[in-house]
Amino acid sequence: MARISLTPRRSLLFRAVEWYSKRAYGKVIDPARALAHNPRVLWSDLRFEQSLAKWKELDSDLKALAVMAAAASIGCSWCMDFGHWESRQRGMDVRKLRDVPVWRESDVYTPLERDVMEYAEAMTANPPEVGDESAARLLSALGEAAFVELTAMVAVENLRSRMNAALGLTSQGFKDHCDIPAGEGTPAR
Incomplete structure (x- = not known):
């Protein structure tokens, strides 16, 4: 509530x-x-x-995974709900969205996506726990402009998620309207 x-x-x-x-x-x-x-x-x-x-330097799917990993770390159900819906609207793979909270155990992510989510979680820790090796891998893979955008987006999501969580905002049911229910065309995943 x-x-x-x-x-x-x-x-x-x-x-x-x-x-x-x-x-x-x-x-x-x-x-x-x-x-x-x-x-x-x-x-x-x-x-x-x-x-x-x-901002368009960072791939939109990588940006979504970083934002959702930060939101999951903070525990903002509103951000997870809306992020899932927003990313599905763009056509992102539902398996990747569903598995964000358990990304370490999932086999649906590329090494770069895993690095992005690890970085987002490390930035979100209090105090931040970003390591030089992780940052260097991302900088090499993304380039400076996209790396700066990734860092800024994780910081922005920390603002959003912490504010929403502190205000007590919870899921509004966006995710519930993403997928076609089983039996109505394409089978649900």
């Missing part, structure tokens, strides 16, 4: 966010509802997220 009301004052900004959120995601996302209690925080978050969407 959220620790803050998810029914903020319906300011002009929040009404615009409601409209966009319903159009883009099918419902108003709870982080927007929570942040709308402080319009300056909401506005800053919106501008920041718009800026992040323009």
Whole structure:
């Protein structure tokens, strides 16, 4: 249960966010509802997220795995739910999304994907536990621009996940709407 009301004052900004959120995601996302209690925080978050969407140096699947590994480390069910849905919308393999919390035991990831998730977890630890060898492998595989973007995205996800977890935001059921139920066309995986 959220620790803050998810029914903020319906300011002009929040009404615009409601409209966009319903159009883009099918419902108003709870982080927007929570942040709308402080319009300056909401506005800053919106501008920041718009800026992040323009970052394109890092492969989108690697970025998604890094973000979800950080969210899983923190325990943000809202971020895991939304991240799964968002990545499925882009066509990412459902097995890779499903196995993020247990990536070390899964056989669906490439060595680079494993390095990315290990790095995300190491950055998320408190204090961070990033090793020189891990960073060097990623820097060599990705190049400097993508490595910087990876590092920034993990830091951003730490902000998102820690804020959502602290506000008590939990899954909104996005993941439930990703896959075709068994018996309706393609078998569920």
